[in-house]
Amino acid sequence: MVTLVAQTGICSHITHPCQSPATGPIRKFGQLARATTGSTVFLYRLLLSFFAAGTLGRALRRGGIAAARSRLTPGTPVPGAHVWLHGASNGELASVRPLLERLIAARPDLHWLVTANTDTGVALAKRWDLPRVTARLAPLDLHGPTRRIMLGWQVRAHIALEAELWPNRFITCPGPVLLLGARMSAGTARSWARLPKLARRTLNRVGFASAQDAASAERLADLGLPASARGPVVDLKAFYAPPAPVPDPGLDAALPRHLTWLAASTHEGDDQIALAAHKACLRDTPDLKLILAPRHPRRADEIAEDARAQGLTVGRRSRGEDPAKAQVYLADTLGEMPLWYARAGRVFIGGTLSDRGGHTPYEPAAFGAALIHGPDTRNFTAAFSRLRGIALEITDADTLARALTALQDPAEQEKSGSAACAALRQDSNLDTLAKSVLMHLPPPERT
Numbered sequence: 089m090v091t092l093v094a095q096t097g098i099c100s101h102i103t104h105p106c107q108s109p110a111t112g113p114i115r116k117f118g119q120l121a122r123a124t125t126g127s128t129v130f131l132y133r134l135l136l137s138f139f140a141a142g143t144l145g146r147a148l149r150r151g152g153i154a155a156a157r158s159r160l161t162p163g164t165p166v167p168g169a170h171v172w173l174h175g176a177s178n179g180e181l182a183s184v185r186p187l188l189e190r191l192i193a194a195r196p197d198l199h200w201l202v203t204a205n206t207d208t209g210v211a212l213a214k215r216w217d218l219p220r221v222t223a224r225l226a227p228l229d230l231h232g233p234t235r236r237i238m239l240g241w242q243v244r245a246h247i248a249l250e251a252e253l254w255p256n257r258f259i260t261c262p263g264p265v266l267l268l269g270a271r272m273s274a275g276t277a278r279s280w281a282r283l284p285k286l287a288r289r290t291l292n293r294v295g296f297a298s299a300q301d302a303a304s305a306e307r308l309a310d311l312g313l314p315a316s317a318r319g320p321v322v323d324l325k326a327f328y329a330p331p332a333p334v335p336d337p338g339l340d341a342a343l344p345r346h347l348t349w350l351a352a353s354t355h356e357g358d359d360q361i362a363l364a365a366h367k368a369c370l371r372d373t374p375d376l377k378l379i380l381a382p383r384h385p386r387r388a389d390e391i392a393e394d395a396r397a398q399g400l401t402v403g404r405r406s407r408g409e410d411p412a413k414a415q416v417y418l419a420d421t422l423g424e425m426p427l428w429y430a431r432a433g434r435v436f437i438g439g440t441l442s443d444r445g446g447h448t449p450y451e452p453a454a455f456g457a458a459l460i461h462g463p464d465t466r467n468f469t470a471a472f473s474r475l476r477g478i479a480l481e482i483t484d485a486d487t488l489a490r491a492l493t494a495l496q497d498p499a500e501q502e503k504s505g506s507a508a509c510a511a512l513r514q515d516s517n518l519d520t521l522a523k524s525v526l527m528h529l530p531p532p533e534r535t
Contacts, residue, residue, distance in 0.1 A: 140228050160233045162224035165240040168199040169533060172241070174226060174257070175202075175249040177209040178423070179448055183269065183324040184249055185216060190522040192218060197532045201241050203227070208422045215423075229254040238262060244530045249324070250300070251276070255286060258293040264528050267297040269324035270304055273466070277307040288312035296528040298322045298521065301470040322521055323471065325450040326514040331426050342412035343431045346498035348377040350432035352425065352452060355383055357442030358462075359391050363416065364485035367398050369492050370415065376492075377411070379428045381419035383438060383447070388420035429455040433501035434492060437461040441483075449475060453512050458495045458504035460488065474511045478504060 147155040173188065175181040181204060192200065202213045203226040213223035227233050234256045237243065246261040248254070250271045258265050272280075280287045291312040298319040299305035305321055351362040359380065366378040382391060388404065395402045395416045403414030405424070411417040419428050429435065435452035439445060440462030449459055449471050459479035465472040472479070480491040495501050 140230060143228065158225050159228050160230070161227055162201065162203065162222075162237065162241070165242070166199055166201075166222050168220075168242065169197065169244045170199045170201045170241045171245045171247060171529065172201045172203070172237070172243045172257070172261070173247045173249070174252050174254075175204055175209065176252055177204055177206040178212050178425075179325070180204075180249040180252075180269070181209050181213055182451070183328055186327045186329055186518055187268070187324065187522055187525070188221075189218065190518070191525060191529075192220065194522065194526055195529065195532070196220075198244070198529070201237075201243070211423060229256045231256050231260070234260050245528075247525075253290060255290040258290050261293065263530050264295040265293045266525060266528055267294050267308075268525070269322065270297050270299040270308060271301070272299070272304040272307040272311070274303075274307070277311060280311050284312075291317075296524065298524075300324065303469075319524060320516060320521075322516045323450075323514060325448055325471075326512055326516075327518050328448075328450045328454050330429070330451075330454050333430055334427060336427075339411065339427070339431060342410065343377050343379065343417070345431055345433045346496075346501060347373070347375050348379060348432050349434040349436065349492055350379045350381065350428050350452070350457070351436045352381050352428070352438050353383040353447040354380060354438035355442040355444050356387070358436075358438045358440075359387075360394060361441055361485045361488060362436060363391075363395050363398050363400060365488035365492060366416065367400060368485065368489040372493070373496065376415075378416045379411075379419050379432060380416055381425060381428055381438075385420040385422060388418055391420075392418055425451065426455075429457060432457055433498065433505070434458045434460060434495050436482075436488065439467070440464050446472070449479070449508070450512055453505070453508040456502065456505035456509060458501045459508050460491045460495075471512060475508055478507045478511055 144159055147159050173184070175184060181202070188200070199220045200222070202221055202223045204210050204213065205226050207225065210223050210225050213221065227237060238260050243261060243263070245263040245266065246257055247266045247268060248257070250269050253267070288311070291308065292314060294313060294317045296319050297308060297313055297317050299308060299321050300323040302321055305318065309318065351358065354362060359382065362378065362380060366376065369376050380391065382388065385406070388406065392402045392404065401413065401415045402418055403409035403411050404418045404420055406420045429452050435457040437447055437449055437452065437459060439447045441464065443464060445467035446461060446465040447467070449461070449468060452459060459475060460482060461472065461479055462482060480494065482488045482491050495504060
């Protein structure tokens, strides 16, 4: 059995910041396979075992035995038959919630083990407080621990989201395996193609796969997805439904929507451009507010320093500072993006100026925000193609400042936001997808 490791941070030094952890080991192994003539299985086991040991060691140093154990097991099993649903982090899990709610209602006999690669993803799933759902950090995809989870949690089916293809989970699952919103980039497909036997064996276990775009569907088919398993092209993120608004009169007064713009999920490179554009816009609109929400809040100190170096005043959410007194409000917390989307009439989508492939346009569009993005949108090619002529594409601070100015009229913000929301509304019906998934789940057990 080939051993794979599924753990956030295992391959942080070899993966692209926006790639699923699943792609890094496969890609790195493909490079080793080209450079050597030895046993590919041996090399693969060696590489992934190294990553597993490193991850357990770091967990042990950070949180002791309990933290290390959490990388191997989701804890004491909850009684009852389970479906194991796994998504990388917040975005994937948020997109599947509307579908999950329908599945829970339709199958009261089933429990759900929901796992994520990040603590924030687990916290999001716990906040849902859905019946018969247990949220845990995803364990390493090692054969022994995976097999014990399947047995202990009475796993009857496994549902993986987007790019989360983990061979041990797929192969070990005693019931059907489903792949929803499947995403397979050209680069990841080339890496999997260097492991044709592993790719075929993994994908042969899939009974139903719904790719998020036609190109991903073709790549999965080329890698060995059975023709009988190919479902419709459906992007789960198009079903995203904004949560109920959280009343906050203080924020509403400090951040009027038509005078507030959001730089969402920014990376290094995005921040500096956003700050420079904001400074330029303040000359004509001194009341303009920028909410800057970095993808990784640990970078907040650096961003705050950059903002002050440009002469901008800064307030930080994590410190409880007043946004009314700041030109830049640093949203350096996790799990609060809906709060910021709801208060911004214009949203710049991070990762599109910093070689990250871009983050989701679906969520800000669902809040009716006018969208602005850079040229790098490869993570959501199909979605951004629908937004052509609606969202404004920029390349630097000057063009970002001009885009913000072009959208300063509240009526224009509303018009552009409504058009973006309509453009991203897909033809697929959520109830139809739910029926397809239910058809592939095992029937209720006789009592």
